[in-house]
Amino acid sequence: MNKSASKLIMPKHIWDGKKEEKQKKDIEKVPKPTGYRLVLFPLKLEGKTAGGVLLTDTAIEQASIATNICKVIAVGPDAYMDKDKFPNGAWCKKDDWIIITKYAGARLSIDGGELRIINDDEVLAVVEDPRDILPANLM
Numbered sequence: 001m002n003k004s005a006s007k008l009i010m011p012k013h014i015w016d017g018k019k020e021e022k023q024k025k026d027i028e029k030v031p032k033p034t035g036y037r038l039v040l041f042p043l044k045l046e047g048k049t050a051g052g053v054l055l056t057d058t059a060i061e062q063a064s065i066a067t068n069i070c071k072v073i074a075v076g077p078d079a080y081m082d083k084d085k086f087p088n089g090a091w092c093k094k095d096d097w098i099i100i101t102k103y104a105g106a107r108l109s110i111d112g113g114e115l116r117i118i119n120d121d122e123v124l125a126v127v128e129d130p131r132d133i134l135p136a137n138l139m
Helices: 057-067
Strands: 037-042 069-075 097-099 106-110 113-119 125-127
Antiparallel strands (some): 097 125
16 A cells, blocks of 8 residues: 555654664563553463373363463552452462463463453462473373
């Protein structure tokens, strides 16, 4: 499509693409959670078992749905601050592995990967090492 024929009104620096943008590191692309939300990175299973057996996409998907293990990437400024709701303190912190429900939160696609944004009270459990609870045939 010819730039002059476009009906879109865009600032020149966005449209022409000539201005080189600063390359962002992956961690800079992660949205900063607001309020009481957490940003999570779901655990992705490999397509092959430890024994070398290739897994189907369905098997990988079923295992991921069954577990829903995520790493906490960022915690919002108000997460776990409600002393009435969380009398024992925070349920998790940044870099913890947690378990959430299948449909918890919002899903975002960033560079082909998926992130989840959930509320602080949607955490079901904290896991020391996700390998401890995954099915043995997937490890």
